[in-house]
Amino acid sequence: MSRGSFSRNTGQFALLILRLGLGVDLAMHGLVRIPKLAKFADKMVSDFSATILPEFFVRGFAFTLPFVELAIGVLLFLGGRFLVWGGLLGGLTMTALIFGTGLREEWNTVSIQLIHVLAFYFLLKEAEER
Numbered sequence: 001m002s003r004g005s006f007s008r009n010t011g012q013f014a015l016l017i018l019r020l021g022l023g024v025d026l027a028m029h030g031l032v033r034i035p036k037l038a039k040f041a042d043k044m045v046s047d048f049s050a051t052i053l054p055e056f057f058v059r060g061f062a063f064t065l066p067f068v069e070l071a072i073g074v075l076l077f078l079g080g081r082f083l084v085w086g087g088l089l090g091g092l093t094m095t096a097l098i099f100g101t102g103l104r105e106e107w108n109t110v111s112i113q114l115i116h117v118l119a120f121y122f123l124l125k126e127a128e129e130r
Helices: 002-049 055-078 082-103 108-127
Strands: none
Touching: 002 055, 002 082, 002 108, 055 082, 082 108
16 A cells, blocks of 8 residues: 555545544434433423523424434434535534523533534535545
8 A cells, every 4th residue: 555545545534533433422412312302301491491592492402402413423424425414414403502502601511512513514624525
C-alpha cells in the first residue's frame, strides 16, 4: 500500500469512526428512552415548566425526540446516501435541543450540544468531499 493510498484510507477510517461514534451516541439516546417514554416526557415537562414553552409542545417534542434520535443513529450506521440525511437531521435536532437548553439557561449542557453540532459539521463536510 502506497503512502498516498494509506492517506486516503485514513480519511475514510476517520469518517467511519466519526459516523459510528455519533451513530451509537444518538441511537442509544433514543433506545434507552423509548421503553420509558411517558416517564421521559413527564420529566421534560417538569424541567421546562419555568420556560415560555407550553406543556403540550414540550410533551409532543419529548414523545418524538427518542424516535428521531434513533432514526439519526440508524441513518449514520447505514452511511452511504443516508449519511447526509443523518448528518442534517442530527444537526437540526441538536439546534432544537440547544434552543430548549438555552431557555433553561443550562450553559454547560449547551457546550456539550455545540460539540455535537461541530461533529455533525465535520461529518457533513467530510461526506461532501467524498
